[in-house]
Amino acid sequence: MPSQKSSPDLINRSPKQKRGRERVAVLTEAAAKVFLERGYEAATMTEIAAEAKSSIGSLYQFFPTKMLLAEALHLERLRQLNAALVDLRGKVDGKRAAEIGDAIFARLGAFLEEHREFPVLAARRDIPKERKVQSRAELRGNITALLRKAVPSIGDDVDLLAALVLELLRIIVTAAHDSDIGGDPRVVAELRGMLHKRLEEATT
Numbered sequence: 001m002p003s004q005k006s007s008p009d010l011i012n013r014s015p016k017q018k019r020g021r022e023r024v025a026v027l028t029e030a031a032a033k034v035f036l037e038r039g040y041e042a043a044t045m046t047e048i049a050a051e052a053k054s055s056i057g058s059l060y061q062f063f064p065t066k067m068l069l070a071e072a073l074h075l076e077r078l079r080q081l082n083a084a085l086v087d088l089r090g091k092v093d094g095k096r097a098a099e100i101g102d103a104i105f106a107r108l109g110a111f112l113e114e115h116r117e118f119p120v121l122a123a124r125r126d127i128p129k130e131r132k133v134q135s136r137a138e139l140r141g142n143i144t145a146l147l148r149k150a151v152p153s154i155g156d157d158v159d160l161l162a163a164l165v166l167e168l169l170r171i172i173v174t175a176a177h178d179s180d181i182g183g184d185p186r187v188v189a190e191l192r193g194m195l196h197k198r199l200e201e202a203t204t
Contacts (some may be wrong), residue, residue, distance in 0.1 A: 024062055027052050028073040036117040040070060040124055067126050074121040078135050079120075081111050085142040089149065097150035097199040101165060104146060105192045108169055112176060119177035140166045154202040161202060168195055 030052035034043045045066055049059040065203035084107050092100045112118060144162040147154060154161060168191050175187050 006084065014049060016111050020062075023054075024072070026067065027054060027059055029077060030054075031069050032115070032117040035070070035073075035120045040066075040120050045069070067124075070121060070124060070126075071128070071131075073117075074124075074127070075131075077115050077118050078138075079145075080115070081108075082138055082142055084111055085139070085146065088146055092146060092149050094151050095149070096152075097147060097154050097161070097203050098196045100146050101195045101199045102152055104143065104165060104169070105172075105188070105195070108172065109188065113201070114174070119173050121189065122173050123177045136166065139169075149201065152203050154199070157202050161199065164198065165195065 027048070027172075031048045034051050035079045038047065042064070045059055045063075046056055048066075048069070049056045052059070057069075059069075063072065085104070088103055088107055092103055095103070140162055141164050144158060147158050147162055147165070172188055172191060175184075
């Protein structure tokens, strides 16, 4: 289960048996497809149940509301994103801060390509505030751990720069959900260049 908590109801309904967990996986993946195609606000539980080839009653058994379903999917995606950042730690030993920044951006790009519904989930207005704070703290902690591996060290600037990296990643996710600029690679290239330059400055 993800480390972040969204609500007691969501935690209490998490299935304990393998069959139940597999069913939840089918339902959340169906939700991912419907959220991507229809948007979060327009998507309906009926559409999600149909996509999962499930009865609406079965869907409501695990997720009484669309918000709880979106939260479960969002938490799973955040778990996968954090796992991807943790996986980077063994690959950036001895690298410069700017190279580590590039690696973080590349990993986020691969994540968003694989999970294209993530920006839709991140743009929801009903994300529990406490969980949102916890999620940002976990991401920031993993980014900080990566930047601490930089050679030469960026010293006392590491916390500030980790916050900057997190904010840039948030902008990329937000931009991906913007119909006017979503998918424009120039946006990511500009932000990546800005971060690269700033991290280079931090080590000179």
